[in-house]
Amino acid sequence: MKPMLVKRAAALGLKVGLKAGLAACLIGAVAAGGTAVAGDVEAGRTKAYTCLGCHGIPDYVNVYPTYHVPKIGGQHEEYLVAALKAYRDKTRSHGTMQANAGSLSDEDINDIAAYFASLK
Ligand code: HEC
Numbered sequence: 001m002k003p004m005l006v007k008r009a010a011a012l013g014l015k016v017g018l019k020a021g022l023a024a025c026l027i028g029a030v031a032a033g034g035t036a037v038a039g040d041v042e043a044g045r046t047k048a049y050t051c052l053g054c055h056g057i058p059d060y061v062n063v064y065p066t067y068h069v070p071k072i073g074g075q076h077e078e079y080l081v082a083a084l085k086a087y088r089d090k091t092r093s094h095g096t097m098q099a100n101a102g103s104l105s106d107e108d109i110n111d112i113a114a115y116f117a118s119l120k
Contacts, residue, residue: 035072039077039107044115047108051100055116080113 009089054069086092087101088109104112 034070039110039112039114041111041114041118044111044113047104048115051112051116054096070117075116076114077117080116081109084109084113 005023055072056069083092084101085106086103087094087097088104090098101109
């Protein structure tokens with residue numbers, strides 16, 4: 001590539017990058033509008049699908065009668081985030097929940113927590 005072209009390509013890349021960044025900011029601002037919720041409830045609804053087998057919603061029915069599954073719908077978002085990070089980082093012990101939280105990103109955890117916190 002000639003030096004001129006390299007320069008142009010770099011400028012173009014920067015432009016696209018700035019646009020994407022701006023879009024992300026705007027989306028973030030809209031999502032945060034009016035509520036203290038950091039996560040995306042709708043995204044969390046999808047991501048929480050596998051959780052519902054145990055943390056039964058909406059009736060909080062325990063599908064595993066042999067052991068206690070805590071009710072997490074309607075819990076404080078901050079509490080849910082803290083609990084999920086603790087399982088993921090193995091600072092809170094529970095094999096089942098460590099397995100369930102192990103592959104979650106911070107964003108997943110925020111979204112899932114927002115979803116469960118939105119349930120009343
Ligand atoms: C196989 C059943 C099962 C699945 C699937 C499951 N959980 Fe759990 N969950 C449990 C049990 C049992 C506990 C109680 C663990 C303990 O005593 O620490 C628990 C605890 C929790 C807690 C802590 C609640 C509290 O009161 O401290 C949170 C938060 C939670 N689960 C979220 C989730 C999320 C989010 C998912 C999906 C990514 C999920 N769970 C999937 C069984 C399950």
